[in-house]
Amino acid sequence: MKRRLGMACILILLLILITGCWSRRELNELGIVVGMGIDKSGDQYLVSFQVVDPGEVAAKQGATGRAPVVMYKEESDTLFEAIRKITTISPRRSYFSHLRILVIGEELAKEGIGKSLEMIFRDHEFRTDFYIVVTKATKAEDVLRVITPLEKIPANHLFYSLQASEQTWAPMTTTVTLDQLISDIVSEGKHPVLTGLQVQGDKKAAETKDNAEEIESPGHLQYVQLAAFKKDRLVGWLNVEESGAYNYIQNNVHNTVHQVPCSKGGKAVVELLRSQTNLKGGVTNGKPQIDVNIQAEGNVAEVGCGNLDLSKPETIDELETEINQSIKDSIEASIEKVQERVKADIFGFGEAIRRSDPQAWKELKGDWDQAFQDLPVTVKVDVKIRRVGTVGETFLSELKE
Numbered sequence: 001m002k003r004r005l006g007m008a009c010i011l012i013l014l015l016i017l018i019t020g021c022w023s024r025r026e027l028n029e030l031g032i033v034v035g036m037g038i039d040k041s042g043d044q045y046l047v048s049f050q051v052v053d054p055g056e057v058a059a060k061q062g063a064t065g066r067a068p069v070v071m072y073k074e075e076s077d078t079l080f081e082a083i084r085k086i087t088t089i090s091p092r093r094s095y096f097s098h099l100r101i102l103v104i105g106e107e108l109a110k111e112g113i114g115k116s117l118e119m120i121f122r123d124h125e126f127r128t129d130f131y132i133v134v135t136k137a138t139k140a141e142d143v144l145r146v147i148t149p150l151e152k153i154p155a156n157h158l159f160y161s162l163q164a165s166e167q168t169w170a171p172m173t174t175t176v177t178l179d180q181l182i183s184d185i186v187s188e189g190k191h192p193v194l195t196g197l198q199v200q201g202d203k204k205a206a207e208t209k210d211n212a213e214e215i216e217s218p219g220h221l222q223y224v225q226l227a228a229f230k231k232d233r234l235v236g237w238l239n240v241e242e243s244g245a246y247n248y249i250q251n252n253v254h255n256t257v258h259q260v261p262c263s264k265g266g267k268a269v270v271e272l273l274r275s276q277t278n279l280k281g282g283v284t285n286g287k288p289q290i291d292v293n294i295q296a297e298g299n300v301a302e303v304g305c306g307n308l309d310l311s312k313p314e315t316i317d318e319l320e321t322e323i324n325q326s327i328k329d330s331i332e333a334s335i336e337k338v339q340e341r342v343k344a345d346i347f348g349f350g351e352a353i354r355r356s357d358p359q360a361w362k363e364l365k366g367d368w369d370q371a372f373q374d375l376p377v378t379v380k381v382d383v384k385i386r387r388v389g390t391v392g393e394t395f396l397s398e399l400k401e
Contacts, residue, residue, distance in 0.1 A: 030094075030095040031052075031072075031092035032051060032095050033050065033096050034050055034098055035155030036048070036049055036101070037049075037073075037139075037144045038105060044077055047083055049090075050154060051094070056068045068153055069154060071144055071145060079116050101155045103133055104132065106135050108140075109233070109234035128177055128179045129177060130159075132177070133176075134234065135198065142199055143158075146211070146220070147208065147212050149211070157221070158197070161221075166252065167254050168255050170244050170255075171240045171241070172195075172243055173243075174194075174252055176193070176195070187348075187350075188368065189345065189351035189353065192231075192346070196224045196225045198222055199219060200219065206218065225238055225239065226238040226242075235343075244334075249277060250277070251277040256275075258298075258327065260319055262305030262308060273297050276296070279349075280293070283364075288353050289377075289378070290352060291380070292331065293380045294327065296384075311388075320384065328379050343373055344369060345369065349377070350365065
């Protein structure tokens with residue numbers, strides 16, 4: 001009897017402790033947000049959501065012909081209020097754990113993105129693995145309206161395109177997550193950089209389903225250049241050369257291509273692989289300095305001149321010398337332009353100084369943006385060509401006018 005009474009007490013205690021799924025929300029009650037845009041509308045925030053239409057995306061047969069995503073937008077004095085106001089037009093509560101891309105409007109970026117990011121970073125529903133980009137000469141809401149080919153969900157198109165571009169085309173793009181961006185904003189020795197995004201072509205046609213049904217879409221999304229920030233404010237845009245230099249210095253170059261001029265006209269193209277950058281800072285007699293050492297391997301990808309015999313070691317040596325000098329000159333020129341025009345340490349040179357000499361950094365950090373403008377930087381590049389393809393001498397040498 002006592003044993004049964006004891007078991008009953010244990011069961012009652014377990015029932016009290018087991019609360020069940022009290023906070024559960026069914027999938028058919030949620031609006032899954034995959035893309036989010038934040039613009040400035042006068043003194044208010046304009047928030048745009050790209051929400052998945054599950055029935056249209058999942059349907060294999062009998063599709064209704066609706067767009068795979070639905071866009072909702074609202075504006076308010078605060079970002080959180082604008083997000084909540086969307087419930088007045090959406091039949092489902094917004095769910096952010098599957099967010100893929102956050103698009104920030106250029107106008108808002110110029111005023112400052114700190115307050116917007118603070119709300120997103122604080123909210124427990126937002127994960128930090130989505131990418132953040134900034135528009136150029138357009139609004140975030142216009143970007144989220146574009147219907148994309150290949151990927152049914154436009155936010156996925158933006159996510160995968162940025163990922164692929166960073167891996168194979170260094171001069172244009174870089175992936176930045178929420179954690180990375182906030183870390184750079186609060187850092188005393190590095191300012192943030194985000195990838196720029198534009199709508200190219202016919203913007204109105206890009207918003208229709210026909211945009212995804214034609215061989216050549218009349219309008220499309222394209223990543224263009226890098227945006228330089230000072231703390232949380234957009235202060236300028238980097239050109240292609242400067243964007244490439246930034247990625248080299250940040251050790252973000254995984255695979256890219258470089259043109260090398262031939263001595264008798266034409267160009268050769270080298271595919272760079274396995275690039276590694278060592279950024280070292282130091283202070284001598286109270287004066288900071290930076291050393292950038294880049295090592296990479298490459299393959300000859302294309303020969304557009306008829307006088308190169310790649311079977312000869314001296315030809316390879318000549319190509320290596322040319323490409324080393326080309327990359328070195330480009331990076332040095334880009335650093336000087338950023339120092340003169342942007343006047344913000346986007347390269348993280350201050351962080352390199354802090355790591356190497358914390359005591360000296362305490363003296364320098366108070367006026368680092370000014371010191372950065374006159375900072376001497378030494379660049380060394382060592383590229384080794386490993387492969388030349390399946391042929392040595394190009395057949396172009398046999399072509400006659």
